[in-house]
Amino acid sequence: MSRLRFRTPCARALLGRVRKSAQSGSPCRCEPSSSSAQDVDDSSAAIRSDAARPGVSQHQGRTAAQWWVDVACFAFAVLNALITLRALAADPRVSHPLLLADLAMTAAACAVVWLRRRWPVAVTIVLCALLCVEPSAAGAGLVALFTLAAHRPARVVVILLVPGLACWTFGVYLRPPAPGQPPAVSVITGTLAMFAATGWGMFARSRHQLMQVTRERAQQAAAQAKLREERAQQLTREEVAREMHDVLGHRLSLLSMHSGALEFRPDAPAAEIKRASGVIRESARQALQDLRDVIGVLRAPDTADTRRPSPTLAQLPRLVEESQQPGPGVTLIDRAGAAGTQGKTLTDLVGRTSYRIIQEGLTNARKHAPHARTTVTLTGKPGEGLAIEVRNPMPERGAQQPAPPGSGQGLIGLTERANLAGGRLEHGTTPSGDFRLYAWLPWPEHSTRKRTP
Numbered sequence: 001m002s003r004l005r006f007r008t009p010c011a012r013a014l015l016g017r018v019r020k021s022a023q024s025g026s027p028c029r030c031e032p033s034s035s036s037a038q039d040v041d042d043s044s045a046a047i048r049s050d051a052a053r054p055g056v057s058q059h060q061g062r063t064a065a066q067w068w069v070d071v072a073c074f075a076f077a078v079l080n081a082l083i084t085l086r087a088l089a090a091d092p093r094v095s096h097p098l099l100l101a102d103l104a105m106t107a108a109a110c111a112v113v114w115l116r117r118r119w120p121v122a123v124t125i126v127l128c129a130l131l132c133v134e135p136s137a138a139g140a141g142l143v144a145l146f147t148l149a150a151h152r153p154a155r156v157v158v159i160l161l162v163p164g165l166a167c168w169t170f171g172v173y174l175r176p177p178a179p180g181q182p183p184a185v186s187v188i189t190g191t192l193a194m195f196a197a198t199g200w201g202m203f204a205r206s207r208h209q210l211m212q213v214t215r216e217r218a219q220q221a222a223a224q225a226k227l228r229e230e231r232a233q234q235l236t237r238e239e240v241a242r243e244m245h246d247v248l249g250h251r252l253s254l255l256s257m258h259s260g261a262l263e264f265r266p267d268a269p270a271a272e273i274k275r276a277s278g279v280i281r282e283s284a285r286q287a288l289q290d291l292r293d294v295i296g297v298l299r300a301p302d303t304a305d306t307r308r309p310s311p312t313l314a315q316l317p318r319l320v321e322e323s324q325q326p327g328p329g330v331t332l333i334d335r336a337g338a339a340g341t342q343g344k345t346l347t348d349l350v351g352r353t354s355y356r357i358i359q360e361g362l363t364n365a366r367k368h369a370p371h372a373r374t375t376v377t378l379t380g381k382p383g384e385g386l387a388i389e390v391r392n393p394m395p396e397r398g399a400q401q402p403a404p405p406g407s408g409q410g411l412i413g414l415t416e417r418a419n420l421a422g423g424r425l426e427h428g429t430t431p432s433g434d435f436r437l438y439a440w441l442p443w444p445e446h447s448t449r450k451r452t453p
Contacts, residue, residue, distance in 0.1 A: 062117075066117075070113075070114065070117075073113055073116075073143040073146075073147075074110065074113050074114065074143075076139055076142075076143060077109070077110045077113050077139040077140040077142075077143050078110050078139075079139070080136075080138060080139025080140075080142075081106040081109070081110060081136045081137070081139055081140070084106075084135055084136035084138065084139075085099075085102060085103060085106060085136050088102055088135075088136065102134060102136055105130060105133075105134045105136075105137065106134065106136040106137060109127055109130055109134070109136075109137035109140040109141075110140055112126060112127065112140065112144075113140050113143050113144070116143065116144050116147040116148075117147065117151070120144070120147045120148045120151050120152060121148065121152065121156065121160070123144050123147070124141075124144040124145060124147075124148045124160050124164070125160065127140050127141040127144045128141060128144075128160065128163060128164035128167045128168075129167060131164070131167040131168050131171045132167045132170050132171045132174065133171060133174065133175070134171070135171055135172070135175060138168070138190060138193075141164065141168075141194075142193055142194065142197040143197075145157075145160075145161065145164065145194055145197045145198050145201065146197040146198070146200055146201040146204075147201065148160060148198075148201065149197070149198045149199075149200070149201025149202045149204075149205060150201040150202075150204045150205045150208070151205065154202065157198055157201075157202070161194065161198055164194060165190075165191055165194060168187070168190045168191070168194070169187050169190075172186045172187050172190070242413050242417075252283075252287065255280055255283050255284060255287075256366075259276075259280060279322065282322075283322070311351075311352060311355040311356070312346075312348070312351035312352065312355060313338045313339045313346065313351050313354050313355055313378075314339065314344075314351075315355065316332070316334075316338075316339040316355065316358065317332070317339060319355070319358065319359060319362070320332045320362075320376065323362045323366070323374075329373065329374075330362065330373070330374045330375075330376065331373065331374070331375045331376070332376050332378075333375065333376065333377040333378070334378045335377070335378060335379045336378045336379050336380045336381060336386060336387075338354070338378045338380075338386055339378070345382055345443075346386070346443060347444075349420075349421050350386065350421055350423075350441045350442065350443065353417045353418060353420075353421045353423070353441060354386060354388055354439075354441060356414065356417060357388055357390075357414055357417070357418070357425070357437070357439045358376055358388060358390060360410045360411070360413075360414055360437075361374075361376070361390030361437045362374060362376070362390065363410070364410065364411075364435075364437070365390070365392040365435075368394075368395065368435070369392050369393060369394065369395045369435070371395075372392045372393045372394075372395065373392065373393070374390065374391070374392040375389075375390070375391045375392070376388075376389070376390050377389040377390075377391070380443060381443070382443050382444065382445045383443070383444070383445035384443065385423070385440050385441060385442055385443045386440070386441045386442075386443045387438070387439070387440050388437075388438070388439045388440075388441070389436065389437070389438050390436075390437040391430075391434050391435070391436050391437070392434065392435055393433060393434050393435075394429060394433050394434065394435050411425075411427055411437075414439070418439050418440075418441065421441055421442070422441070422442045423439060423440050423441035423442060424439070424440055425437075425438070425439045426438045426439070
């Protein structure tokens with residue numbers, strides 16, 4: 001059997017990406033596509049067409065099994081030739097020069113058997129033509145027919161089988177067998193032998209194609225399974241990255257705000273300095289703890305449960321308290337009762353998404369308008385949905401600070417979060433000059449809390 005190779009573009013791409021990721025040690029990134037199932041079907045069809053194409057392995061070196069088969073076929077052709085030559089030598093009608101010619105043509109026919117893999121059609125034509133004058137080449141002709149049926153489509157086999165039968169019949173009547181044996185018996189025997197060799201070759205071809213297609217599909221399935229595993233790992237890391245952006249961004253913005261207040265107000269009251277120092281210390285501790293958690297997730301084995309506890313709106317008052325700063329501060333208006341007992345009816349996905357939206361809104365307000373009052377408003381009820389609004393006045397033109405690095409990435413992540421939760425998110429400047437972050441999330445009337453992966 002020939003060495004198996006990927007010949008379809010899809011299979012080559014899949015295997016190439018898996019090998020590249022294995023060599024580099026980095027995860028293989030692939031974007032999901034709606035046409036992946038169609039690509040698999042197309043690649044499978046191409047594999048079947050490649051497997052049905054004859055002569056796949058003629059130009060490659062023989063394997064050990066192929067050498068054994070070739071030796072067996074050569075031995076069969078030589079044995080059949082020796083039996084026939086012995087009968088011809090005992091026939092008084094065959095002269096000595098004719099016997100020598102039979103011996104030379106028989107040797108040539110047996111030698112041609114070794115070329116049957118490379119040129120099955122040409123070898124079959126030569127040996128079938130030789131059957132017209134040389135009955136001792138019948139064994140080599142059967143081997144050629146077997147190889148032709150094993151490496152070429154049935155149409156080609158039938159086209160050459162019919163002339164082969166005619167040549168055999170002509171040769172039998174041109175050089176009749178031993179006296180007392182009717183030529184019709186030799187014709188029937190040779191015809192049955194040709195049909196048997198052809199049928200055996202077709203069976204071998206079908207079995208080879210089935211094994212080849214099965215092996216290629218198995219390797220393609222293994223490559224796709226590898227890509228799906230790497231895709232799952234990549235999604236986990238992206239989720240961890242989003243969590244780090246939300247959590248560390250909030251903690252670091254608190255650190256920046258309170259340390260800035262201490263820097264610019266060294267004469268602040270002792271109670272205020274103590275409070276700001278406590279917030280800085282607690283935010284730094286929480287940031288380090290979150291960083292350790294994420295590093296632990298990245299180092300954990302793939303089979304481990306790497307999910308972090310999900311924040312909910314029940315922790316919203318603490319978030320607002322942390323975000324309080326000297327000056328206007330943050331105002332929470334919870335008309336929906338989502339931060340209280342009513343929020344327990346929210347699913348974990350909606351609760352976590354709501355918390356992250358408010359957290360990112362407060363972080364953006366501290367970055368871009370650190371001295372403006374921020375208002376967080378929650379409205380809605382079960383059956384109508386939960387509306388979240390984070391509003392703060394835009395800073396004056398002269399007081400605007402340069403945009404921090406990565407500005408805008410958080411809003412993109414929030415939009416994706418809201419869409420995944422079945423809601424929507426809007427942000428922009430209002431006519432009154434305020435920056436408004438608005439999100440609507442579904443809140444089923446009769447919902448049960450369930451864990452989300």
